[in-house]
Amino acid sequence: MIAEIQVLPRPLGTDTDRYAHVDAAIAVIQESGLEYEVGGLGTVVEGAPDEIWPLLRAVHEATLASGADGCISVIKVSGARDDDGPRVADLVGKFRA
Template structure:
């Protein structure tokens, strides 16, 4: 079981000025449909699951954004693996770094 911080940076950010995070919303929809636990944050989305399932999100997120019109996508991934599952990924990270 891992916690991953996934950040996607599409170019352009959106194809609709009324929705400044349109392409990112497409990526978050892929995560939501995966059934994995996740939490959206200001600089990325934390996802909890088996490593293979989390990593499988990356091409699916990229494809969803490209189909929506993003010409380029950069993905930044950070992974913490302790083998444990948590109900609250943010609380889990506090435990990881000894803040509990």
């Protein structure tokens, strides 16, 4: 399964760290041990559905726990019936050098 999550915290960060709340969200993904790729407008994560769904919730909650007053999480999910794909490489591999 692939999921992409974009967190939109209010406010975006703190006076001293503009992206503090987004960084807190990404830290949860990094600690998950799953394959991930941070992009300019969201982070893509690969894993089994039983790993991805709780992680998406944890990312949203970490954004709030970091001090954000509110957060909208935009989530896209792609999965297959047999839990075998797709993978990021299946979708974009031919476009990478």
